[in-house]
Amino acid sequence: MRDGRAEGSGRAFELLEPLVRAATVRVHAPSEGYESPGGNLSGPTWGSGFFIAPGWVLTCAHVVGEGGPAVRLAGRLVGITFQAGADGSSGTATGRVECVLPERLDEQRPGRRALWDLPDLALVRVLSPISHACVWLTDRAGPRLEEAAYFGCTEELGLSEITGRTTRLRGTAAGGAAIRLGDEDEIEAGMSGGPVVDLVRGEVIGVVKARRHGTGGGVAVSVAQLRTLPMTATGQTGLYRRVMQAHDLYHYDRHLSDYDSRRTWTDVHGELADLHGDRYGARERLDPTERTILCGLLAELPAPGSSEAVRALVEQARGEEPAATTPAPLAWRDGLGLLHDPPGADGESAAMLRYATGVSVAQHREPPSPGADEELWDWIRGTAVRLGRPLRRELAERRDRGLVERERRRRALAGQGAHGPARRAGGLPTGPSVLLQVWRHGWEPGYDWRVSTLAGPARPEWVDPVGAGVADSLDHLPRLPEPLRAALAEGFRRCDTHEAAALLEVAVEPELFGLAVDGWTVSGGVPVGVQRPVVFRHPYGDTGPVAARRWERVRFGPPLDQRADCAGGRPRSPSPEWLEALADHTVPVLCRAPDREPTLGALHFARGAGYGVAFCRTPPGDPGESCAPFHRGLREELAEAGRGAVLPVRLQALRARTHGGDPDAYWAVGTALVWDDPGRPLPEDEPLQGDL
Numbered sequence: 001m002r003d004g005r006a007e008g009s010g011r012a013f014e015l016l017e018p019l020v021r022a023a024t025v026r027v028h029a030p031s032e033g034y035e036s037p038g039g040n041l042s043g044p045t046w047g048s049g050f051f052i053a054p055g056w057v058l059t060c061a062h063v064v065g066e067g068g069p070a071v072r073l074a075g076r077l078v079g080i081t082f083q084a085g086a087d088g089s090s091g092t093a094t095g096r097v098e099c100v101l102p103e104r105l106d107e108q109r110p111g112r113r114a115l116w117d118l119p120d121l122a123l124v125r126v127l128s129p130i131s132h133a134c135v136w137l138t139d140r141a142g143p144r145l146e147e148a149a150y151f152g153c154t155e156e157l158g159l160s161e162i163t164g165r166t167t168r169l170r171g172t173a174a175g176g177a178a179i180r181l182g183d184e185d186e187i188e189a190g191m192s193g194g195p196v197v198d199l200v201r202g203e204v205i206g207v208v209k210a211r212r213h214g215t216g217g218g219v220a221v222s223v224a225q226l227r228t229l230p231m232t233a234t235g236q237t238g239l240y241r242r243v244m245q246a247h248d249l250y251h252y253d254r255h256l257s258d259y260d261s262r263r264t265w266t267d268v269h270g271e272l273a274d275l276h277g278d279r280y281g282a283r284e285r286l287d288p289t290e291r292t293i294l295c296g297l298l299a300e301l302p303a304p305g306s307s308e309a310v311r312a313l314v315e316q317a318r319g320e321e322p323a324a325t326t327p328a329p330l331a332w333r334d335g336l337g338l339l340h341d342p343p344g345a346d347g348e349s350a351a352m353l354r355y356a357t358g359v360s361v362a363q364h365r366e367p368p369s370p371g372a373d374e375e376l377w378d379w380i381r382g383t384a385v386r387l388g389r390p391l392r393r394e395l396a397e398r399r400d401r402g403l404v405e406r407e408r409r410r411r412a413l414a415g416q417g418a419h420g421p422a423r424r425a426g427g428l429p430t431g432p433s434v435l436l437q438v439w440r441h442g443w444e445p446g447y448d449w450r451v452s453t454l455a456g457p458a459r460p461e462w463v464d465p466v467g468a469g470v471a472d473s474l475d476h477l478p479r480l481p482e483p484l485r486a487a488l489a490e491g492f493r494r495c496d497t498h499e500a501a502a503l504l505e506v507a508v509e510p511e512l513f514g515l516a517v518d519g520w521t522v523s524g525g526v527p528v529g530v531q532r533p534v535v536f537r538h539p540y541g542d543t544g545p546v547a548a549r550r551w552e553r554v555r556f557g558p559p560l561d562q563r564a565d566c567a568g569g570r571p572r573s574p575s576p577e578w579l580e581a582l583a584d585h586t587v588p589v590l591c592r593a594p595d596r597e598p599t600l601g602a603l604h605f606a607r608g609a610g611y612g613v614a615f616c617r618t619p620p621g622d623p624g625e626s627c628a629p630f631h632r633g634l635r636e637e638l639a640e641a642g643r644g645a646v647l648p649v650r651l652q653a654l655r656a657r658t659h660g661g662d663p664d665a666y667w668a669v670g671t672a673l674v675w676d677d678p679g680r681p682l683p684e685d686e687p688l689q690g691d692l
Contacts, residue, residue: 009147009166011275012199015268016149017164020197020204022133024050024162026081026153027063027124027193030094045160048152048194048208049080049124051134053246057124058226059193060209061100062116064124065109073100078124081160082132086262095124099239101228103523117482118177119225120209123239134250135195136265138203139295139337141224141325142176145169147199150181150208150220152191160190166199170217175326177225179206183216196220202265202272227327227334228489230524231496241303244331252296255289266292284347290383291336294356297376298332302364306497308432308455309362310335317355318342324464328494332359349383350391356380357395361402363409365498427645428533431456433503433680434491435463437539438474438512447471451487453494454505457679466491480520488522492532501532503648505675507539507682510603513594513672514618518655529655533648535675537682538607546610548678553584554613557643561635564588564606564614565599566627573598579609586611587644589634591627593619594672603674612677613644618670629667648675 029043047063057080064078076097084091100106101121110116151164165185172179179196181187187208196206206220229240255266269288286294304310307328314322314335322338329335335355342351360376377399384392435452448470455462467487480488488504495502506517513536518529528534562582564574571592579588579602588606592599594616606614615634641650651673657665 008275009199012147012202012272013149013164013166015271015275016197016199016202017151019133019263019265019268020050020135020149020151020164020195021162022083023135024048024151024153024194025057026160026162026190027057027059028079028081030077030079031092045153045155045190046078047190047192048162050151050193050195050204051082051132052137052204052223053134053243054132054250055126055129056243056246057095057126058207058223059122059124060116060207060221061105061120061122062209063193064097064100064122065105065116073097073106073122077127080124080126082130083162084131091130093126093128093130095126098123098125099230101225103230103525115210118174119221119228121207121221121225123226123229123243134247135197135204136202136251136269137223137244137247138198138201138205139333140205140340141222141327141329141334141337142172143169143179143198143205143222144200145171146201148181148196148205149199150187150191150194150196150206152188152194152208154188154190156188162194167217172222173219177222178209179220179222181208181218181220183212186216187211187218200272200276202269224325224327227330227493231493238303238330241331244333245299245303248295248299248333251292252299255292255296284349286349286352286383293379294352295333295336297372297379298336298356298359300372301332301359301362301368301376302366303498304330304332304362305365305499306431307494309497311338313355313358313362314338316358317351319344326466326490328490330493335359346391349387353380353384353387353391353395354398357398358402361399361406363406428503428648429456429497429500430458431497431500431502432495433505434466434488434495435505435507435682436488436517437507438515440509440512445472447474449474449484451484451491452683453491454680454683460679460681463683464494466494474515480522485520485522488520488528492522496532504528504532504534505537505680505682506534507537509539510607511595511600513603513616513674516618516670518672527655527659529652530659533652535648535673537676538674539682544610547612547676550584550586550610551612551676551678554587554644556645557585557641559587559613559638559641559644559647560585561589561615561631561638562586563591563631565590565592565602571598574602574605576605576608579605579611582609587638588614589631590614590616591630607676612675613647614674616672616674618672620670630671633665633667634671648673 027046027049046066047059049057049059052058064076065073074097078095079092080095081090081092101119102117146169148169149164149166151162153160154163167182167184170180170182191208194208195204196208198205204223206222209219209221211218227240231238251265254264266288307330310329311322317339320343329338336352339351339355340348342348356376357380360373380395384395433454433456435454437450439448450468451466453464453466467483469483471481471484492502518527518534520528522528560583566572588611590599590602594600637650641647654665654668658669
């Protein structure tokens with residue numbers, strides 16, 4: 001092994017450069033046919049990109065945005081020039097931009113020469129079958145500050161070619177979304193969108209975004225930001241999970257193939273381990289071959305149903321709750337990234353084998369390929385041989401317990417579909433929820449807000465903060481403040497499952513029940529209230545046994561509607577005594593603006609009288625509009641529902657109908673549901689006082 005950091009990093013660059021250059025591409029205007037080596041028949045270079053899975057190119061959004069703000073990004077066709085053969089010959093293919101991050105870049109872009117908003121990524125799908133190489137992506141949520149190299153298309157000598165330069169990582173920015181590159185060499189314009197490679201671990205950690213003028217160096221985007229790709233409809237495997245599965249299976253197949261003698265990423269990882277003196281093969285870490293096989297076997301299984309499923313197995317494997325990472329882990333491979341440097345003396349190898357054992361007995365959203373889970377277990381058992389009998393015995397016991405629990409769940413779900421009901425008897429999802437807390441400033445206009453995730457009724461004490469901040473206004477905004485939008489999107493990623501979109505709970509004082517949260521657009525261009533159940537919560541706890549009794553009566557029904565703030569269309573102020581005397585299964589209905597009397601008083605009184613379920617609405621555009629259709633429509637909804645447990649989901653369906661233009665559902669526009677479920681207690685803390 002060579003001594004000295006400079007010599008070591010130089011050798012690492014020599015080992016990795018052929019692999020990275022083979023997967024790096026030039027992005028330009030769409031063209032047809034093949035180019036000769038060194039040719040430039042397709043016009044100017046827009047930037048660079050690199051293959052992360054068969055048929056999938058990752059680049060920057062500003063690279064595919066060449067041509068000005070009038071060009072729509074998603075769906076745009078671009079040209080991809082790539083290395084087509086082992087001899088270095090190039091080929092050209094056409095790709096289609098599947099999506100850009102952030103999604104709003106299709107509508108709102110920066111001015112000329114201004115930086116594009118982070119994460120500034122684009123995923124391009126090649127439209128024809130081609131043979132090409134792929135990079136190895138890191139499974140970590142954040143980079144280590146080590147020696148690195150960046151690659152991209154340059155024209156230094158008058159020829160378009162892929163070149164690389166070495167540097168050192170100088171830190172992160174934007175909450176870990178951006179990586180600062182040192183100024184050891186110059187970043188040229190055509191290198192935007194190219195890969196940044198960790199020379200110590202031999203994995204791609206970032207995408208070149210921009211160069212710093214004057215001071216040298218530049219900025220890259222962490223590849224972990226791929227996890228923020230738009231979530232698909234429930235019941236489908238998301239784009240990120242599909243691409244990561246294809247990535248891992250590509251490297252798995254290359255490693256096992258006997259027909260290709262070219263060096264693979266797994267081969268080079270082994271040489272890097274020797275170069276840096278890593279203790280692969282000992283108790284501490286899996287060796288590169290084992291890691292490649294494990295990632296491939298995990299990719300053979302159905303994708304995890306939720307981010308929480310990954311985190312739960314990681315917690316069991318580590319013996320402690322993993323540090324919260326942003327973005328949330330979505331694929332089985334992301335769980336491996338949370339198992340580096342675990343506590344205790346067992347080391348990383350034992351933690352990853354425990355995690356893999358948990359995955360092998362998980363209740364998958366769909367049946368795995370025949371024998372896939374057994375193949376994973378056979379590999380775990382064989383790999384554990386070198387780690388000693390105590391660990392082998394522990395893993396076998398974990399496997400046996402997991403099989404018993406999986407069979408118990410299957411029996412319990414018999415006759416309810418392959419994976420059981422995602423909702424409680426047609427009601428709300430039973431798992432984690434996203435909590436939005438909002439407080440109005442008492443001394444100046446504006447709001448404090450905080451987004452957290454709650455584990456649900458199974459772990460009522462568990463709270464995981466996501467983000468917090470200050471907003472000038474939240475009323476009827478056409479576009480959310482970016483920090484709040486990003487925090488909500490991250491909360492949804494952590495809590496959504498394949499079967500159901502997570503509940504959004506909005507904990508505010510009654511005067512803020514009129515916030516049009518259900519109309520906010522966070523991802524995909526569809527309002528939040530159409531995508532998922534949205535309910536309002538009082539920010540404080542319940543009022544004792546009366547609230548519990550009324551809650552149970554309403555939940556099981558039949559619920560009885562009662563106009564609380566109007567009589568014959570005229571406003572009225574109900575007394576606390578009148579509200580307390582109503583039947584336990586009553587659902588108060590308030591048709592006036594929540595921040596006006598008498599509705600505000602009625603909301604407070606209803607809470608004091610123990611009513612955990614109530615309906616209200618944002619004020620209609622015409623103050624003189626009759627409230628009769630609203631009351632009539634809710635009366636029919638309550639009658640058809642038969643029980644309160646399904647009301648949040650029925651209201652979500654109503655919002656979908658209004659969004660789809662159903663005139664019979666227009667009466668429901670602005671309807672909000674107050675839903676204080678005692679089984680979902682709120683965090684007990686003080687309101688925010690200014691920005692954190």
